[in-house]
Amino acid sequence: SQTIHQWPATLVQPVGSPLSLECTVEGTSNPNLYWYRQAAGRGLQLLFYSVGIGQISSEVPQNLSASRPQDRQFILSSKKLLLSDSGFYLCAWGRQALAKNIQYFGAGTRLSVL
């Protein structure tokens, strides 16, 4: 069966510090991978998605970037965090044929930028 792992679970970072959140998927190959952010009182916003190694599509221009160095690894980064980057970050995977366009989510990372 497929599983998705995200870490860390919580993170407190000062303004201006770098960020690296990691997500890995097990039990499937060539998944589509996604990063979403959930700000307080708001819905989920798609940040990035990837259909393959090195292929990143950005939905919202911002202070963040994403990379996919391996087939089942997706990384969310920032060189300098802003206060507005605080939120709940969720990674998800999906496969059109295998998962019928359903996206399965990780447990999330709660990021507080102070």
Add this chain to the structure above:
Amino acid sequence: AQKVTQAQTEISVVEKEDVTLDCVYETRDTTYYLFWYKQPPSGELVFLIRRNSFDEQNEISGRYSWNFQKSTSSFNFTITASQVVDSAVYFCALSDVSGGGADGLTFGKGTHLIIQP
């Protein structure tokens, strides 16, 4: 552009009552998928159901049922005989199949459901 509206920000009912969560969507696509996810206090999103735009049959799974009406662009979710464990934030979401369906989901802002014992 796609849009999902969940007009109910918060609903509070007493245990064993039935409750319906509303979802209205907008899309220009003729083929699309609709989803419901549950987000318990732990934060992880749990997939509940997927429905494609060609299948308007209502679906029932235990105490959960879904009513898809293309004519009104709605995909409502009903919990029968609610339980305290149903307390969570529920999200309705939409995706199209252009681009091979790899695009992300468009979520509503969620409905916070509180079941009081």
